[in-house]
Amino acid sequence: MMLPFLVQANNYKNSTAIYSDGRAFTYQELINQSEQLANIILNGGKDLNEARVAFMVNPGFDYVQSLWAIWQAGGVAVPLCITHPLPSLAYVLDDTTADILMLSAEYLPILEPYIQEHAIRVIIVESFNATNTITNLPEINTSRKALILYTSGTTNKPKGVVTTHENIEAQITTLVSSWEWSSSDHVICVLPLHHVHGIINVIGCSMWAGATCTFISHFSASSIFELFAEGRINVFMAVPTIYFKLIAFLETLPQEKRDQLKAVMQQFRLMVCGSAALPVSVMEKWEALSGQILLERYGMTELGMAISNPYTGERRPGYVGLPLPGVSIKLVNETYEEVNLGEPGEIIVKGKNVFVEYWQKPEATTETFTKDGWFKTGDIAIVENGYYRIMGRNSVDIIKSGGYKISALEIEEVLREFDAIDDCAVVGIKDDEWGELIVAAIVVIPEKQGLFDEKEVSDWIVQKMASYKKPRKYLIVNDLPRNAMGKVVKNDVKKLFE
Ligand code: MCA
Ligand code: AMP
Secondary structure, rough: OHHHHHHHHOOOOOOOEEEOEEEEEEEHHHHHHHHHHHHHHHHHOOOOOOOEEEEOOOOHHHHHHHHHHHOOOEEEEEEEOOOOOOHHHHHHHHHHOOOEEEEEEHHHHHHHHHHHHHHOOOEEEEOOOOOOOOOOOOOOOOOOHHHHHHHEEOOOOEEEEEEHHHHHHHHHHHHHHHOOOOOOOOOOOOOOOOOOOHHHHHHHHHHHHOEEEOOOOOOOHHHHHHHHHOOOOOOEEEHHHHHHHOOOOOOOOOOOHHHHHHHHOOOOOOOEEEOOOOOOHHHHHHHHHHOOOOEEEEEEEEOOEEEEEEOOOOOOOOOOOEEHHHHHEEOOOOOOEEEEOOOEEEEEEEOOOOEEEEOOOOOHHHEOOOOOOOOOOOOOEEEEEEEEEEEEEOOOEEEEEEEEEEHHHHHHHHHHOOOOOOEEEEEEEEEEOEEEEEEEEEEOOOOHHHOOOOOHHHHOOOOOHHHHOOOOOOEOOOOEOOOOOEEEEEHHHHHHHO
């Protein structure tokens, strides 16, 4: 049996699947080339049998063909973030014990030290030349593992979220039908491709529907509007920070140019926002500038999307809408009993969309499900007049900045390794542009007073972890605020930055 995404692609062989690298690629090319790349990955073997294949590949045709090739070879795809420093990449490679690494050539230098020290097979994606060899690829059951995405949580190191082909199909199909994706859609992908938002909502849905996806290499407001102005794109998806930045850019343009862009954007079929709370002010400004009412939805790496405002019907500002078809939701109290309607509770979720496990972390996996198999999100919500509203999280140690989920504990652990730092506490403080801004209260080692240098610590930390995890403000304190038990009170740390 063919994997479901291939069954879909075969319905649209002659349509354009992707615009990237200055050209158009049809579904037929995607099918052929990914099949042949799968053969190269297999290297004479019959089936990767869920071996992990990491790939650090630029957004575009190469990315999608790599993903599809890994799946067709029977592997588990592990996308690496193209802007992460070596220690973050090495963590994922070690954790997944990936023994095949697929790369865009430009990422070879950053990974060279890792490659030198590990028996890992490297495939440079651009140098692969499609031949027309006859292929004999394995049969893949959809219950097999397909993808591992890393997510930060309340533990200090990110965990690998494992989903199967079946999970991915459920995550995609509920969106394709609810948001009425069709083969005449054309979406632009501006999101990073190591997270669900870009992989499932943009690539997964567009490729499933036989639509077209145009890639740009990285976020740039001017490039996005240039593409919009061409008049071909009709679907757009982004995080609140991106809409904030697009609004700021539009506001710098002369009125005439703004009017032209508004006329173009009014023709869009759909604009979606999610990954973090969409401020009502951003939704309103965007509507004034684009004529579009953003559709806000709620999701999670472990779930794909779970709750969404309706495609047709009221898109209520400040609310995430209703559970998507196939996704069961309950709001529960601390003992996992359902709360009364109108009371706040933790969101717990069941459905085919829900991931299977945290990679090689059986205890964390057991802990995150209730006894009867509901996934505990850690997000608190309330139902008001029929719609869900997200009220916050049950952990202050999780920060959402720029749409990225970031563990305060992970940053603290790295900061504590810095020479002059004795102790620290990292928190997220409210910020219009970034949702939350990462800040750190620092206790300097007594003998090293005066030696703490913000720039030095900033330059140092980005060599250890992704730059979006870097604290944006530091405050030197004599002591961290603690409770009677000696535990740092994060809400009091936040107040220090007010
Ligand atoms: C970057 N900068 C920041 C931050 N990030 N400042 C404060 N807080 C931050 N978090 C600063 C940089 O230091 C730099 O400043 C300037 O912004 C530009 O940096 P750059 O890295 O180029 O940023 P960017 O390209 O403008 O990135 C902003 C972004 C990006 C496009 C919003 O953060 C992004 O792509 N976010 C989306 C993440 C995402 O896809 N999340 C979905 C996962 P200077 O110039 O002064 O040095 S969540 C998910 O998948 C679930 C399922 C869901 O619900 O969707
Ligand atoms: P991630 O693990 O990166 O997938 O992030 C998932 C988290 O993002 C959720 O647990 C929520 O805390 C948050 N999130 C996603 N969408 C929304 C939204 N529309 N409103 C508020 N929070 C959101």
